[in-house]
Amino acid sequence: SRIHRSYCIFPSVEALKTGDAALIAEKVKEYLEKHEQVPLNIAVTGETGSGKSSFVNAFRGVDNKDENAAATGCVETTKEVKSYNHPKYPNVTLWDLPGIGTTMFPADKYLKLVGFKKFDFFIIISADRFRENDAKLAQEIQKMGKKFYFVRTKIDLDMKNQERSQRDFNEKNNLHRIRKNCIEGLEKLLIPSPKVFLISNFDLHLYDFERLCNTLEKELPQHQQHVLLLALPNISQEVCNKKREVLQAKIQYYALMSAVGAAVPLPGTSTVVDASIILAFVTKCEDVFHIDGGELLLSLVKEPVKSGGKLTLALILRVLSSSILSTSLKATEEGTRFIPGIGIPIAMGLSSLTTYNALKFFLDNFTKAALETEGLC
Ligand SMILES: Nc1nc2c(ncn2[C@@H]2O[C@H](COP(=O)(O)OP(=O)(O)O)[C@@H](O)[C@H]2O)c(=O)[nH]1
Numbered sequence: 001s002r003i004h005r006s007y008c009i010f011p012s013v014e015a016l017k018t019g020d021a022a023l024i025a026e027k028v029k030e031y032l033e034k035h036e037q038v039p040l041n042i043a044v045t046g047e048t049g050s051g052k053s054s055f056v057n058a059f060r061g062v063d064n065k066d067e068n069a070a071a072t073g074c075v076e077t078t079k080e081v082k083s084y085n086h087p088k089y090p091n092v093t094l095w096d097l098p099g100i101g102t103t104m105f106p107a108d109k110y111l112k113l114v115g116f117k118k119f120d121f122f123i124i125i126s127a128d129r130f131r132e133n134d135a136k137l138a139q140e141i142q143k144m145g146k147k148f149y150f151v152r153t154k155i156d157l158d159m160k161n162q163e164r165s166q167r168d169f170n171e172k173n174n175l176h177r178i179r180k181n182c183i184e185g186l187e188k189l190l191i192p193s194p195k196v197f198l199i200s201n202f203d204l205h206l207y208d209f210e211r212l213c214n215t216l217e218k219e220l221p222q223h224q225q226h227v228l229l230l231a232l233p234n235i236s237q238e239v240c241n242k243k244r245e246v247l248q249a250k251i252q253y254y255a256l257m258s259a260v261g262a263a264v265p266l267p268g269t270s271t272v273v274d275a276s277i278i279l280a281f282v283t284k285c286e287d288v289f290h291i292d293g294g295e296l297l298l299s300l301v302k303e304p305v306k307s308g309g310k311l312t313l314a315l316i317l318r319v320l321s322s323s324i325l326s327t328s329l330k331a332t333e334e335g336t337r338f339i340p341g342i343g344i345p346i347a348m349g350l351s352s353l354t355t356y357n358a359l360k361f362f363l364d365n366f367t368k369a370a371l372e373t374e375g376l377c
């Protein structure tokens, strides 16, 4: 037989060898779900008015005016801890904590009150100088074996003010001065080599937000890195490309699942794909890149489509059967007959291979659209 049994990163080698497609699909589904449901809990603390709630919203990609947004611009009157799930990844939770000064508790009691154990790391937010309370909190967080990051918000306001008052305004110098000032202030409060990030909650593309994300990602345990990355707003080319890599690594699993799925012939060709798997993947791309899939696909077809701008199976098939793509998909059917990285048995059906290439095509287009929408290319 010409069955490929090359190296295999799939969790159940046995299932692959026996070619039990239903079992494979089930295992793959389990595997993908397990990967995506890793929880990530981010604590956001700092004094009232520093911009905690705005940060929580910005990080979740939710507008301050949205009905699901954390209320901003209001004075905290309670010591309540509020949690906000990421709109697309409910396992990613941001916790909007009351400022330690508001509670009048000492740092250790405060941490107990907010239930510090469940947090993966803390973001301590300040809009001016760091307060002694926050510094004490940072030291206590460290003592508890957790990480913290200092974020200085409202940098847009600082820049606007400085631009008005300085004759030879230079943004870089001003940022440097604020950063230095924060670091020195923290070192005075006995926090060794503090990490300080300057941001504007109104425009994450500016200043240090990207550096903050990169640092968080690097310092998280590996199983949580992907979760964070997929939940991030599209703030940089690097983030978009990393999102792409994470999804690229999942494509082979989606393709494997498609082995038992319904193979649908592409209109006007002999090529078959698993359209339901493609729809599931495209929906995933929508969540990861915050791009309207219906609109994107419509732009790929380049002619009016009956369904309007809705993301439907029909629209997906329409894109796939558009001339350029369907030729290249057909070519893969006639070419190498296994999925790179897995070595899929040929007995599993050609559709998974074509599906694999179709998934790659959609992923590329989503990445491109995300970069374009954000003005990153
Ligand atoms: N210009 C500017 N205003 C901000 C920024 N972050 C928050 N604000 C504003 O500052 C006020 C307090 O923000 P909020 O998020 O409610 O602070 P919280 O009390 O710490 O939750 C609100 O009016 C926000 O619109 C920022 O980065 N830049």
Ligand SMILES: [Mg+2]
Pocket: 052, 053, 054, 071, 072, 073, 074, 076, 096
């Ligand atoms: Mg608030």
